[in-house]
Amino acid sequence: MVWQVRLGDRMPEKRLPVIVFAALTAVVAYAIGFYLGILLGPIVVFASTAELFLPIKYRIDQEQVSSKIGVSLTAMRWENVKRTIPVEGGIRLSPLESPSRLDAFRGVLLRFSGNEDAVLVKIAELTQRDGRTLDGTADSRGGDEAHRESDLGDQAPKA
Numbered sequence: 272m273v274w275q276v277r278l279g280d281r282m283p284e285k286r287l288p289v290i291v292f293a294a295l296t297a298v299v300a301y302a303i304g305f306y307l308g309i310l311l312g313p314i315v316v317f318a319s320t321a322e323l324f325l326p327i328k329y330r331i332d333q334e335q336v337s338s339k340i341g342v343s344l345t346a347m348r349w350e351n352v353k354r355t356i357p358v359e360g361g362i363r364l365s366p367l368e369s370p371s372r373l374d375a376f377r378g379v380l381l382r383f384s385g386n387e388d389a390v391l392v393k394i395a396e397l398t399q400r401d402g403r404t405l406d407g408t409a410d411s412r413g414g415d416e417a418h419r420e421s422d423l424g425d426q427a428p429k430a
Contacts, residue, residue, distance in 0.1 A: 276326065276384045286324070335347060361381050365377055
């Protein structure tokens with residue numbers, strides 16, 4: 272499954288401030304005599320806000336899930352996906368087993384493009400491993416006992 276999202280088309284009002292700030296970094300670099308900064312400043316600004324100017328390409332296959340913006344690729348293999356976190360307009364696939372402040376910086380963020388149902392079905396299909404759901408609990412098909420610690424309390428065997 273492959274699709275792309277163009278955030279700049281959804282939020283064109285955010286492009287102008289980025290362009291102004293990038294130009295301002297070049298002016299400041301010139302004013303202080305940091306001539307390399309005339310190029311580096313705008314490059315850094317545009318690289319950090321690339322999702323406003325370039326399409327974000329998403330791919331879900333049997334091996335992994337990935338998000339690519341320009342040359343930047345973020346990918347995660349399905350066996351590393353521990354949780355799904357719904358976010359506005361998308362879903363984050365996290366490698367962290369429990370909620371953390373790091374959630375915003377780890378994993379792969381998938382934004383929907385009118386394909387929310389298809390993406391969620393594909394994620395559910397590819398994350399159902401050994402009869403377990405992403406939260407580690409067993410679903411109606413069973414599952415191995417070591418992953419049902421939440422049901423067993425303190426007496427759960429440690430894996």
